[in-house]
Amino acid sequence: MSQTIKIDGVTVPFVEGQTIIQAAQDADIFIPHLCYHPDYSANGSCKMCTCRVNGRQMSSCTTKAAAGQVVESNTEEINSERRVLAQMLFVEGNHHCPSCEQSGNCVLQNMAHRLGMTALTFPNFYPGRPTDASHPDILLNRDRCIYCELCVRASRESDGKDVFCISGRSENKRLAINSRSGELLDSGLTRDDAAASVCPVGALIRKREGFATPIGEREFDRNPGQAVNIRAGTLPKLPRQPGQKIRVATCSLAGCFGCHMSLLDIDERLVDLVQVVEFDRTPLDDIKDFTQDCDIGLIEGGVCNTENVETLRKFRKHCKVLIAVGACAINGGVPSLRNGIDVRELLETSYVDGLGVDNPGIPTDPELPYILENVSPIHEVVKVDYFLPGCPPPADAFWHILSNIAQDEQPDLPYDLMHFD
Amino acid sequence: MSTASRAAAGQKLAEYNNNPVNVLQIMRQIQLQAGCVDADAIEMLSDGLGIPRAQLLALVQFYSFLHLEPRGKYDLYLSDSITDRMLGSLETAEVLTRELGLSPEGHSEDGEISLSTTSCTGLCERGPAMIANGHAIQRVDTKRAKEIAKLITSGIPVEDWPVVWKAIDDVIVKKGPLLGKTLTPGAAIERAMRLGPHLTIAELEVSGLRGCGGAGFPTHLKWETCRSIDADQRFVVCNADEGEPGTFKDRALLNQYAEVLLEGMTVCAVTIGAKTGYIYLRHEYEFLRAQLLQHIEARREAGLLGRNILGHHGTDFEIYVYMGAGSYVCGEESALLESLEGKRGIPRIRPPFPVTRGLWGKPTIVNNVETLCYAAGILEHGAAFVMHKGNEPGWKLLSVSGDCAKPGIYEIPLGTPISEVLAECGASDVQAIQVGGPGGELISEEESGRLLPFDDVNTGGSFIVFDSTRDMFDVASNFTHFFAHESCGFCTPCRAGTKLMAQMTDKILDGHGARLDIDQIHTLNRVMTQASHCGLGQKAAVPILTTFEKFPESFHQRMEDVDYKPAFDVDAAIERSREIVSEERSS
Ligand SMILES: Cc1cc2nc3c(=O)[nH]c(=O)nc-3n(C[C@H](O)[C@H](O)[C@H](O)COP(=O)(O)O)c2cc1C
Ligand code: SF4
Ligand code: SF4
């Protein structure tokens, strides 16, 4: 008789020498992971596959299965830790999914989705690590690297080349290239190498393949996998008189109004919505300032200048609940791609060297707001109560949340309404 | 600089016979000689050693004393450990920066002087400490800093600085058997040979000897496992990395009891059947290296090392000294082995443990300096060596520093109450004691009845006293930054977690702390403790949390009673914009 372990109560057979994650995979049990890959030696660094094994937390990709082991994986305890790990990886790099070639095919994104990581509550590091575009066929965007070392292992173990290596330590850890120039161009890496297509995120990608598959048909659009113990953030219940409408204010900071458009996309349900919702200050009705305090403030966009800061603080002051809507509000999004570029260069690019600039010169009118050194997510400036991810969040997500609130229910975000792009 | 680094590379490659095993030793020597291991040196090393460039680059960028960019002719590192800070290292830095006209980054305009900070240098009781061109300089108070600035300005090389500055002696305050009894060179080896491995290990078992490096693992079990595994080769490695802030007892042993250490290593070697041993000595202890090599040489001549030890045919054992290059995590035994193999010090996946698969995959004993010294005493005199009153076995060395009249080394019987050590070292007005370094335990004065190692309050040797004038939040903040700086970066929870912890600490320090930050720290702590790959990450959130628990006022005085306060500072964020606009207006 073969030996067995128990994973979340299910009896799973294993072969001598197998790790827990291997036994789980053979039994079609999903244990979240990033740096583990069945074709390569285990690395054990991402810690996403951490499980409680006989009472102690261990990496399931490096822990051998042993008869009678009791493994807990899909528990709220473990998943909440994984959610924090996913958050750590997001804030440590620049993960702006809406503008990333890998979006929809990205394992980190999918993992965050399955784990129900709606919020980024930690400050973003905005690292600014050097990009390597030297190679004709392959691009390395280090700001998206999660140090899974899969490319390192694939190059060594499959391609026999040893093109990559990890350098540095602590936050200065970097993916280094083994070539005379230190760049990919003369590294000997080719388009067909296993290493060129093994990256689980958008860090190491093949050129001219990005965005080839339309949204809706990408790998994880088609098969997102089962949600793992989804538990979105909880929104405080609003103290309201029965039958009283919810007062909502909205604004767009450094955003593109896409989130507002999406809200309007609830279409004819708007008619139902206005039965229960009353809009205060919002670009939708052109009310410029708060007429009274509101229940809910929906904020689109990140914070890029002093005017944004002021507006956001005003919203915080006048709204009982503040919701960060969309990728830009949550982690800076596309506008924050400018972080790390000197402000002078930004201003000159826009107002001096920009295309079609008539009257070149950096504007100095005292009426104008100052631009901030970095575009920040709104939770770094004010307290945010709830996060609604997406670029933009789907109309149904707005609808769902607002109707939750209107019906005095605890709002949640169903799996299929949660997106990172 | 490039010519200097090329010359140094050529010379060191020849000295080490182009042996790739010595890559880190070679790099360290190039750094000391040429001030950097730059791209040219890397190129030469890559060709000479057959190691890919990126892997060499990875080493330079991992170890904190190796640099790609040239350091100044005067290459100064000021120790930034809490004990140095308590002795005024921040003022020292200020004086040096001012007197030498250094930039905030610590460079002189001509590039001749570089000043940086470094983690604990192991001179905790004689700080503020500095490493200047590889030399340890003690007690660099503001007065000495001014003298140093003068010497540098007049171009006097560090070699010619006053000898007393560099004379690192050891204050041994309290002696037990190890520090007190004289041992006869060779006696322990002889007895171990006579007893044979079984009885030698049994003797260790009776003595109750446990690892003194921090984990307290029973030494006899380690030796027995290592010995019983089938292998063609075994190694003995002495962990002399002593990186735990506040610890300097290994330094004293290496300095004054090197004979005992070498004896202990040899006892281990004959017991487990090893032919080669290494002492992994931290970079900061360069000043101990030459005399250690002399001791090794002398013992070889006396027939206590080398071939046919004590005339026993076929009993051979060599000991090599291998220098670290600046990394606290290399004190973790498996990271240490990686470093010994010439790689970055990343802790290995365990199991397998070093005793079964260690250096070059062979069974290896990694023991702390002190453990090996006790082993020598126990083998010479029997387990009675470590018995104390009440016939309980076991002693431990403490490195006592901080606010007390008599800092230094104390050898205490296991189970000594903390209060007794406090009385002996002349500590008054005690607020707290950090036992076991940053990852150890913060003990408040009320808890000083608790007992020292191993079972109540554990320690690898660090014992730092804080009196009531100290701000315990500053202490926790210093430790938190230490962990962020020393994280090897391998695993997610520690790499990102230590940096987030440091950011939150700074946020609170700046007066922006709020309840949500404390919640976040708890969340991070849970993940870091549970999921980190090694002890560093597992312990990194401890200082902040225990300080919050035991000294909440030190937090509350910096925090308002609110849920949330942003760290965001508009004025700082628009400083650059303002500057540009005013430049534009005036042009
Ligand atoms: C981050 C970290 C740093 C360590 N640093 C040291 C050290 O400097 N010296 C030491 O002896 N042990 C250190 N240790 C403990 C070693 O891993 C190991 O337990 C010890 O060398 C074993 O020797 P022993 O049994 O004689 O104590 C460290 C452990 C960790 C996790
Ligand atoms: S899709 Fe791109 S940006 Fe988003 S998580 Fe993946 S790698 Fe990062
Ligand atoms: S580039 Fe991609 S595959 Fe390579 S380490 Fe980074 S995330 Fe992993």
Ligand code: SF4
């Ligand atoms: S816990 Fe920290 S020091 Fe230890 S392996 Fe992980 S990153 Fe490295």
